[in-house]
Amino acid sequence: MSGKDFTNATDFALVKLARRGNLKAFEELVARHRDKIYARAVSMVRNEDDAIDLSQEAWVKGWQRLKQFQGESSFATWMTRIVINLCLDQLRRQKRHRVESIQEMDDESGGAERQMPVVTVNPTERLERSELRNVIDVALGKLSAEHRTVLVLHEFEEMEYKEIAKTVGCSIGTVMSRLFYARRKMAALLAELKKEK
């Protein structure tokens, strides 16, 4: 298969070629899925430069582990799992270096959010799609890394509680608690940002 043909090749065919050491085939896979992998990294670490580095590191790891890809999920999903794990490692490193404030400890328990009044307004009403995207992005940025991670894995990656617990390395109860807190906080933030608009 020549370089010209790569654009028509399936991901699986490209993976097979890349496994045999064909770097051009792998480059085509990178070109196809690089934005998705980068977007997931941005949603988790909230820093564009870090997200670029992490996504590139994920691709290098992907190349290294190509033999482990069995095709049970799509190649893009498999690569997304790699970048998610790298982002989690990065967030853990950052957490170790961060002095946790009382506010963060309160955030972790989510005690205050459980008592918040229920938001009755639908945040998607009367907002343009682009506006809503922007509002959601801003609100996500205001969550702590732990809560954002659980939310991203559940809502964007459509992982079940059990799978999130395994990926993050915590109990299912913690996943449920963090997800609940994150959603309630997001509801409040979306209502607030909508009011500002």
Next chain:
Amino acid sequence: MNEEQQLKLQALLDSELPEREAREILAWTQRDTAAAALLTELRNTRQAISKFETHPTIPESREFYWSKIERGIQRLEAVPTRASEASIFFRLRRLLLPSTVVAVGLVITGLVEYSRMGTASAMDDSDAPTVEAMADSDATTYQDKADGTTLVWFSVPEDSQSTPAKAPGVAN
């Protein structure tokens, strides 16, 4: 509403409850307005987030972005070569180490024996047998003037884990 009930509501929304429990929680939301309101809020939030995810694109050209990945892969490919070189060295070292230990042990034993015999010969008269290690070779000489016997040992260089062979030569 306690924490457990709140989390059960959320689990209902996420289809994470067993069928029977899901029916019970659903029935509860139909009786309890606060529970129904919280379920609605959670549902609206979930829909808003999942439907309106942002999709940022990489602010770099394909070539520039790929170049760093390519360098990373090349570095990765170089590592196994160095590792295999290192493994040859380690395998050689593993073979040589026991041989060296055996050789050093023999040298120490030889030195102790030699020193003991030297002391003994100094105390005896001149006709007593003598043992001498020759400084410029690996040979050791045993000489008994009274008997007219001379024995010479040549140490063979060490190249395996077995004990060194000694080749005695006899001269009368």
